Amino acid sequence: MTSLPETHRVLQLISTSQPLQLKTLPVPHTGPGNAIVKVLLASVVSYSGDIYNGKRQYPFPTPFVPGSNAIGRIVAVGPDATTLVPGQLVFLDCTIRARDDPTGAIILSGIIEGFTEGSRKLMHGEWRDSTYAEYIKFPLENCIPLDEERLLGPVNAGGLGYCVEDLIHIAKLLVPYGGLDDVGLKPGETVIVAPATGPFGGAAVRMALAMGAGRVIAMGRNEAVLQELSALSNRISTVQITGNEGTETEALRRFSPIDVFYDISPPMASGSTHFRSAIAALRYGGRISLMGGINGDISLPYASFMHRNLSMKGTWMFSREQSLRLVKLVEEGLLLLGKKNGFSVGGQFGLEEWEQAFEKARDAAAGEVVVIVP
Ligand SMILES: NC(=O)c1ccc[n+]([C@@H]2O[C@H](COP(=O)([O-])OP(=O)(O)OC[C@H]3O[C@@H](n4cnc5c(N)ncnc54)[C@H](OP(=O)(O)O)[C@@H]3O)[C@@H](O)[C@H]2O)c1
Known part of the structure; x- marks a missing residue:
């Protein structure tokens, strides 16, 4: 001692x-x-x-x-x-x-x-x-x-x-675990992570895979980083944020039905097209997890939201129960840390x-x- x-x-x-x-x-x-x-x-x-x-x-x-x-x-x-x-x-x-x-x-x-x-x-x-x-x-x-x-x-x-x-990679993974667990991501489901090229976005891609997502669609502007992410697993696909909502939505819909959209935008991304394209691509009953750092308001497609029974949940960090569960996943070897999972x-x-x-x-x-x- x-x-x-x-x-x-x-x-x-x-x-x-x-x-x-x-x-x-x-x-x-x-x-x-x-x-x-x-x-x-x-x-x-x-x-x-x-x-x-x-x-x-x-x-x-x-x-x-x-x-x-x-x-x-x-x-x-x-x-x-x-x-x-x-x-x-x-x-x-x-x-x-x-x-x-x-x-x-x-x-x-x-x-x-x-x-x-x-x-x-x-x-x-x-x-x-x-x-x-x-x-x-x-x-x-x-x-x-x-x-x-x-x-x-x-x-x-x-x-x-x-x-x-x-x-210490536990610290990165816990944030997306909080949001993805709160919207009940289930094994086999398809989830969009955007933007996926930042530290917490990249962790969200890894976390969704460990939770059993059937497909993770990593969205981002940086094509090189998207390619690095897709090399982690053949269950990862990528869609570029181009600024054109229509083409983004079309590219996302190739993976329909999409169950969950996980957002981890920084304040600088408040005007990004991915909010609307990702929401447009969700299936009936799709769920949205908001964990980003956007300070102002964002507009929503009200009628489409209502007609498709979408739901949205904000999550700040994670609960103690989620921390304990995530550590268990790591200790069981179901969630990898370090270079085994592309972290350094x-x-x-x-x-x-x-x-x-x-x-x-x-x-x-x-x-x-x-x-x-x-
Ligand atoms: N809810 C919570 O508990 C919680 C916890 C931790 C963090 N956060 C929030 O999560 C945010 C993300 O954190 P981070 O450390 O992973 O990343 P960050 O360094 O804050 O942001 C970088 C990411 O945002 C993208 N980006 C930047 N400007 C953009 C724009 N104009 N349009 C589209 N994408 C843009 C970057 O894409 P490029 O690669 O293309 O530049 C990159 O993917 C933070 O800002 C923080 O507020 C929330």
Whole structure:
């Protein structure tokens, strides 16, 4: 068991108009309901730079320690921990929910304080600091146990032979799992993923395959990345986003009936033609999962929506149950991580190299994940 030092190094955001700063702060103390975790690797999303320079206008308190989902090792647990123990390898799920209002007060640790008085209370107080730090105090329920022997053990001893870096791909896969599971994607179904060429879109393609989709139609603008994706499986087809709604719809309809449309658009794609073409190509009773970062409104073909009994569901992140189920899929070998699934770690950066980490994440190739190693 690692003993806890008095102080540790963290990255701190003082204000969105200043660069992040490396600070030495006291290591947090454990107490009821939490664990102290040594952060091994923390995920960096492609738009991290825009979150912390204020461009995305995500609300958060300052100063605070930014961060995201991470892989860590428990160092100490609060007195009410019943299964988690020091030494255990865990996935740190950044979706923190109020225990007395789990659907009303939600924050993404290190990213956004949410949109209610309750969520703001969580991030301005108890759960202010996140994973771009050597140690973190985290809610017990957000520490998702990982079977280290199975995941990291050698293949000839019944393990899956992963390295710790491979495990961070769980962070990418969990987001689309939340949405695809929420719209009830079933084995054998056909699903459109758009745009499929970004980090979460590419993960959605892989996730849909692991959930048993009969066909995954990867839609995107970048033909080269679409080809890379299609090489992952003969159950993947591609349709290009061309800006011409009619030709896109026609190309999609070759795969009819299409059951699900999964959208993971960034704000820049708010005017993209794929919304309307993908919706037009859905079968009667088709389902739509909205998980993108579109800020404004989008228009919908109202009558066609109604006549075809379509349904649409928004999903922010994923539930604890979904995290536990996804980890089970990984541990059973049904959902592959790392290079076995076309993923790679595109860069590992120390806390002081945060700027390079954000730049690399912005420019990362398809399937590349960037991590901060505190
Ligand atoms: N709901 C949730 O819980 C949740 C969780 C995580 C992320 N998100 C959201 O998911 C979004 C996607 O994240 P990401 O990191 O995967 O990707 P990203 O870096 O934010 O966006 C890149 C993707 O968007 C495409 N794109 C960019 N501009 C476009 C345009 N004008 N028209 C069509 N496609 C366009 C890119 O296509 P090209 O390859 O052609 O450039 C690429 O596929 C984020 O912006 C975030 O807000 C939501």
